[in-house]
Each structure stands twice: as C-alpha cells, then as structure tokens.
Amino acid sequence: MVKQNHLKFTPFPFGLLFSLPLKTILFVVLAIGFGETILAQDFQEIKVDEGLASQKSSILGNLANAANSSETKEFFQKYYLGRWTVQNNAQNIHTYRAEVEADASSLQGEAKTAFLQLVVKLLTSFALNKDYYPACRYNAVLTIGMLNESSSEGQIVPYAPALKMLIGFVDSNKYNLPDYVRYGALLGLERHAEVGLSDDKSKTQIKSIFLNVLKPTYAKEKDIRKDIYVCFQIKAIDGLAVFKSPDLNPGDAAILTAMKELIENEKSDPDVRTLAAETFGKMNFDSIKSYDFASLVTTMGKLAVNFSQDELNYIKTEQLRDQINSGTGSGLGGSGGMGRGMDMVGGGMDMTGGLGGGMGMNGMNTESIENVILIIKYHMDALQIAINGLDQKGGIKAMIPEDKVQELKLLEKIEAEAQKTIVFLNTGTTEVSTKKASSSKRRKNQILMVDLLMIQDHLSEQVLNYKELIGIAD
Numbered sequence: 001m002v003k004q005n006h007l008k009f010t011p012f013p014f015g016l017l018f019s020l021p022l023k024t025i026l027f028v029v030l031a032i033g034f035g036e037t038i039l040a041q042d043f044q045e046i047k048v049d050e051g052l053a054s055q056k057s058s059i060l061g062n063l064a065n066a067a068n069s070s071e072t073k074e075f076f077q078k079y080y081l082g083r084w085t086v087q088n089n090a091q092n093i094h095t096y097r098a099e100v101e102a103d104a105s106s107l108q109g110e111a112k113t114a115f116l117q118l119v120v121k122l123l124t125s126f127a128l129n130k131d132y133y134p135a136c137r138y139n140a141v142l143t144i145g146m147l148n149e150s151s152s153e154g155q156i157v158p159y160a161p162a163l164k165m166l167i168g169f170v171d172s173n174k175y176n177l178p179d180y181v182r183y184g185a186l187l188g189l190e191r192h193a194e195v196g197l198s199d200d201k202s203k204t205q206i207k208s209i210f211l212n213v214l215k216p217t218y219a220k221e222k223d224i225r226k227d228i229y230v231c232f233q234i235k236a237i238d239g240l241a242v243f244k245s246p247d248l249n250p251g252d253a254a255i256l257t258a259m260k261e262l263i264e265n266e267k268s269d270p271d272v273r274t275l276a277a278e279t280f281g282k283m284n285f286d287s288i289k290s291y292d293f294a295s296l297v298t299t300m301g302k303l304a305v306n307f308s309q310d311e312l313n314y315i316k317t318e319q320l321r322d323q324i325n326s327g328t329g330s331g332l333g334g335s336g337g338m339g340r341g342m343d344m345v346g347g348g349m350d351m352t353g354g355l356g357g358g359m360g361m362n363g364m365n366t367e368s369i370e371n372v373i374l375i376i377k378y379h380m381d382a383l384q385i386a387i388n389g390l391d392q393k394g395g396i397k398a399m400i401p402e403d404k405v406q407e408l409k410l411l412e413k414i415e416a417e418a419q420k421t422i423v424f425l426n427t428g429t430t431e432v433s434t435k436k437a438s439s440s441k442r443r444k445n446q447i448l449m450v451d452l453l454m455i456q457d458h459l460s461e462q463v464l465n466y467k468e469l470i471g472i473a474d
Helices: 014-019 022-033 050-061 070-080 087-106 109-128 134-146 162-171 179-195 200-214 216-222 226-243 254-264 270-282 293-326 366-388 395-399 405-427 452-470
Strands: 002-004 043-045 148-152 155-158
Touching (some): 109 134, 155 179, 179 226, 226 254, 254 293, 293 405, 366 395, 366 405, 395 405, 405 452
Antiparallel strands (some): 002 043
C-alpha cells in the first residue's frame, strides 16, 4: 500500500460523471465537488502490478478450483480491483465497473459464485476505508448494488448476498461512513427492490429501511448534510414506489402515512412532496381496510396552494435577483438569472437545464420561461396522478366512500383547477379543453403562449381559488 501526497488542490475527475445515473449527478456535484476543487489530503493507493493483466483469462477460467489461491488473491488485489484505488485512474472507473459487470455475466456456476464473493469482499473493504479517495469508495459500493447472480434471457436476478452489505452501509451506525457511500448503497437497495426481491422478509426489511431514511432523525444520526438529504429522500420514495404497496406489514398503512406526512410538511423540499404525491397514484390500496381517505382531500388542496405559491415566489425571487445582478430590470433569465432544469421523470435535478436559448416575451430568456412552465406542469401532473392514479382508475378518488359526496366533489374541483393551469400554460387561456392537457414533456420549437407576467397573474389567482375551495382564510 502506498500513499499519494497532494500538496495542492486537485481537480475533480470529470470523466467519472459519465459513469453515473442522471439523477445521481446532483448528488455527486454536492458531495464530491463538480467544477470545484477537492481539499488536498493524503489518500492510500494500492501499488498496482500491470504485469498481472495478462493473467486474467487463466485466473477467471480457473476460479471454480482456485478461488482462494494466492495467485487469484494477488490478481484481484494488486491489479483487477487494485486499480480502483489509484486516484489518477478516476476517469477510468466507469470502464472498470463495466468490466466487472461483464465478467460476472460471462461466468457460470461455481466460478461465478467465487467471482462475486471475491469482488464484493474487496469492494466492501474499499467502501469502508476512509483512506481511499471518494470516487473509489462511491463506485465500489455502487458496483456491489449492480451485481447479478444471473441475467440470461432477460431474467435478471440481483446478487442476493450483496443485500446484507448494502443494508449495513445505508442503515448501520457501526461505521462512520460519508454520505456519498450511504447514498451509493441506497441506489443499490432501490435497484434490488425494482428488479425483484426473492422473499417477503427481504421486502419488508427494505421497505423499513426506505421508511427510516425518510425520517429526519436519519439525517441527524448519520450526519447527512441538509442539501444531500433531499437526494436520499427522493431515492427512498422511488424505492417505496416500486412496491406499489401502502403498508409495511399487511394492513398497517405505514407507507401511506409516511407519504402523507411528507406532503403535509411545508418544510419538505418541493421535489420530495411532488414525488410523495405521485406515489399515492402508484399504490394499490386494496390491502388497507380502515383509513380515512377523505382526509386526504384537504391534503391535496393544501399541496396545490403550496405548489402555486412556491412557484410564484420563485419567479419573483429570480426577477429580483436578475434586476440586482444585471441592473436592467429585464426579468428572469438575464445575466444574473438562474434557470432550473428538472428531471421530469423522477423528480431529480437535471444539470443540463438552465440558462440559454433566445429571448422570449417581455425580453425574458425563453428557456428560463420554459423551465418554469415545465416545473409547474410537473407539479400539477403529480397532483392529478395522486388523485386519479396513473391509469385514471386508482388514486385517492377511487378510495373515498361514495357517501362522502362533498369530499368527492371537492377533490374533483381541485383536480379541475390543476387541469386548468396546464391548459393555461399550453394555450394562454383557461377555457376548458375537450382534450386532456399534456403533461410535463417538453416539445421542441413549441411557441410560448404565455409569459412570466401572465403566469404570475394566473398563479396568484389559483392560490386564492384553492384556498377558497378548502376554506383557508387569506
């Protein structure tokens, strides 16, 4: 083992970003530092023996018989995985990960089992070792979550023994782990949940961990930074949505209750509240025998108020920022404006958004206006999904008893107001359309039918409308 002494600031390896999922980019930006510099420190590196590269074919070919041999261990430690620990190799880690996944897929039987065991054991030691540089540790735990026992004929079976490691990284207090290692493990747990867990015990355990991540005490106990914690919450919600179930144990409505609490917490990040609302629309509520679904009507109304008010506040803040920075008073999107780019599928930040494009109505940046429109549509779509479900046959509306006539009518009015906003953003008018307005997908070369002044007026009116519907005094 050798140490690399860095006596100056070292730029972040940009090539590493190509190895990351889109919704993970913001996390890495915040956790490790994109476009900035990492504070100099000493990182341990394994002394790599490049001469071992030629042994790969024979080592992998004989794994079933020689998994514990000194030659095999030396190959994995001093070359195959040892390369990951060298900071100058950071831009190649995505290729190392792909190599591991491809080799795992190519092996069968005892050879595959031996390979997976060796890889998980060594990568676990990398992830736990505070003396290795961050990109090595993050990619190590990320790879553990991506390994499969089999992937033939479209049938993917994740490597089940990896679950124990991933659970420990996310949930255990035994190790003092940085948030990016815990987050990488959380991505692995979500993947295992999405691809498929083999037994009900594992499903309940993973659900329980996702629910625990959503509790504010989790961030405090695990020392997760506030800005990073939002990413944790988003992934935990994504993980729970996979199960399409509102309960932790049969009939207890634990997941439904957690989503409701997130939605009603006005201090929660808007993206977190949006995804929690969408999750309502993805659930099958049949297992819940006793729950006051009618109480969720007010929850939806308050969420609509908050969505409209938040976006109104955002526009006003950015206009003021732009006026201060540019001195022109030209509105959102000038030299000082900050456009927001959203990943409309999963609720995470898409770093490709932001400023750019031509100048639109009122001299404002066209792309900035488009981003505002997309975000509002995204929120209103989530509200409608919560109410009607993804297939227009589920959601909250389907679970409210028929005798709750007033509640049902109120819910329909809230839904109609949300639809009215989407129609307005598409057409510039609030006239009822015979065709359901489209969702958050952006259409190239679409002519803007509204400007920010029109949007502000509409949102201000909608805040009053929603408040009047649910009986909130202005």
